[in-house]
Amino acid sequence: MLPYPRRPITAPIDRTDAAVRRGDDARVDVVVRTRKVGHFFPGGTVDAFEVWLELQATDEKGQVLFWSGKVEDDGKGPVEPGAHFYRSLQIDGHGNPINKRNAWATRSVVYVHLIPPGAADTAHFRLHISENAGDKITLHAKLNYRKFSWFNTHFSFAGVEAEKAAQGKPSAASNASATAATTTPDYDDRKWAFNGDTSSVSGNLKTIPDLPITVVAEDTKTLRVLPRTALPPQPKTVTTKEDWTRWNDYGIGLFLQGDLKAAAAAFEKITEADPQNPDGWTNIGRTLLQEGDTAGARKVLEKSLAINPQLGRTNYFYARALKEDGDYDGAAAHLQIVLAQFPRDRVVRNELGRVRFLQKRYADAVKEFERTLSIDPEDLQAHYNLMLCYNGLGDDAKANEHKARYLRFKADESAQAITGPYRQTHPEDNNERQAIHEHVSVALAPGKQLSQKPKPTAARLTLPAATPSGKD
Structure with a gap:
């Protein structure tokens, strides 16, 4: 528990x-x-x-x-x-x-x-x-x-600048002047009305279509x-072996939102329904790792590895826990298990490169990050870490080269x-x-009623309901 x-x-x-x-x-x-x-x-x-x-x-x-x-x-x-x-x-x-x-x-x-x-x-x-x-x-x-x-x-078929539509048909000169003041390559401040003439639009349909x-x-x-x-009504949950993917997907959705406590509770339902399913233990470990509880993460991830020692995602998260605890050799060994199965995984390559960098094995780290760039030449983490590696190697020219690329590809936070x-x-x-x-x-509207009730269909979405107090 x-x-x-x-x-x-x-x-x-x-x-x-x-x-x-x-x-x-x-x-x-x-x-x-x-x-x-x-x-x-x-x-x-x-x-x-x-x-x-x-x-x-x-x-x-x-x-x-x-x-x-x-x-x-x-x-x-x-x-x-x-x-x-x-x-x-x-x-x-x-x-x-x-x-x-x-x-x-x-x-x-x-x-x-x-x-x-x-x-x-x-x-x-x-x-x-x-x-x-x-x-x-x-x-x-x-x-x-x-x-x-x-x-x-509506813009494509009948869009007309609202101000021009209200004023009638101004001259070509005033048209150009108004447009220049309201739109540039950086912005478009024009307001639109959708009452333009559709008789000359390209295509056979000469009216605004109602897209299905x-x-x-x-x-x-x-x-x-x-x-x-x-x-x-009292809260109630039912866990069955067949429903493990429903709980897993529910937890993944919560995890991606940052609702880590609720995500871990959902993943625990998998372990209750099927203790021999490694995914439940892996994802609990993933949430604990995200919270910074590396000791707790290692404990549950080891349960998953005991079930399937070769499972790629478990080895990856276990390696991250080991890295945070300073066991760089152990982390590298588990990342190698993942790369043997998925040699073109950029995330794992970057993680192994980072481990080599922390070991001050800069030349080995460079090899891993260069492999990442062979897959994605714009990978932001690879360029940033290559900048650090070449600084460690004393190669200022290459360090500045990757610094320039990092600054080129990174998001403009401002x-x-x-x-x-x-x-x-x-x-x-x-x-x-x-x-x-x-x-x-x-x-x-009060008392609004449907003209036709929706027809039940085969279940494709999971709908967990919460009370008011409440694979990747």
């Missing part, structure tokens, strides 16, 4: 007969996991299209009790700004969002929210159970995809609703200052920027 308090949780919903009380709030966690995807999700031009998570709660009377990720205009308009998005939100030098495929003007990033390959994301929603809710609440989660954002589609929304994955789960006077005013005027995006955040429902 792990020596820290647990956040009360009821999960998985479909195995615990989960219940909520009228008048209470409950946190619902939705896990989106990537499977057999060899790249970040989504991939491609993540500033251009829309991928978001939608969660809707309805009762047996057809009342909509909660809706996050709603699309305006009956599914044809923009996505509500408080949705949980998977994208890169970039802004220009004046804090305008990059939303017209004008990536050259990007000067800072508000947030980048993508799921690494073989990993997961855990989204949090705050559900209020109204007094007039029925006896059952159906949660319907959907992962949605639209090829281009609503704004970009594709449901990538979806799932439904049901909650029982208790009277306000009932006793509070550019984050540009995001301040934007985040003040866009609270939903500022919320999404936070590592751990919750989503609430859009405003719903």
Whole structure:
């Protein structure tokens, strides 16, 4: 057992007969996991299209009790700004969002929210159970995809500068003067109206299209609703050997947010369900290592190595623990086990190079970092550490060469200052920027009912529900 308090949780919903009380709030966690995807999700031009998570709660009377990720205009308009998005939100030098495929003007990033390959994301929603809710609440989660954002589609087909649209048709000279004052390669301050003439747009369609929304994955789960006077529902978890990946992915999502205590508690469920599964012990060790508890990390990682001594990820994290404790030879030996299986892993190469540097074996360290650059010539850590290694070798010329490349490729941290005013005027995006955040429902009309209830589908998303007090 792990020596820290647990956040009360009821999960998985479909195995615990989960219940909520009228008048209470409950946190619902939705896990989106990537499977057999060899790249970040989504991939491609993540500033251009829309991928978001939608969660809707309805009762047996057809009342909509909660809706996050709603699309305006009956599914044809923009996505509500408080949705949980998977994208890169970039802004220009004046804090305008990059939303017209004008990536050259990007000067800072508000947030980048993508799921690494073989990993997961855990989204949090705050559900209020109204007094007039029925006896059952159906949660319907959907992962949605639209090829281009609503704004970009309307801009491309019918975008007209709002000021010019209001003034009529000014002269060519005044057009050029106004444009020069409001847009440069660094920013675009123009405001847009979408009432332009579409008769001359390229393509056969001479109107603004309603791009389809594709449901990538979806799932439904049901909650029982208790009277306000009932006793509070007690937290309950069910762990089965077959569900280990659900707990693992839930924990990975929490870990990537920095919620290390909750992540470790989720990983412990794997060890309870199947003590011979090395992944549970490995990921507990990973969280302890992140917290700085190297002794605790080594203890649980050794349990994983006893099950599978060749498991690459366990050897990697065990090597990191050994390195932190000053056992450089031991760390190098375990990293060599990983590299024998994955010789082109840049992260492991860099870690071994760092160990050699700490041993003051600068020439050996250089070899490892050069191998990293043979895989990725822009690897930031490799250039930084090569700068240090060549300083140790007394080669100032090469040290300065890698220093220049490091400064060339590193992020401009001062550019984050540009995001301040934007985040003040866009609270939903500022919320999404936070590592751990919750989503609430859009405003719903009293007694709003669905025209058609969502159809249950095969389970693809895990929905652990938390009480109000609460592989990679």
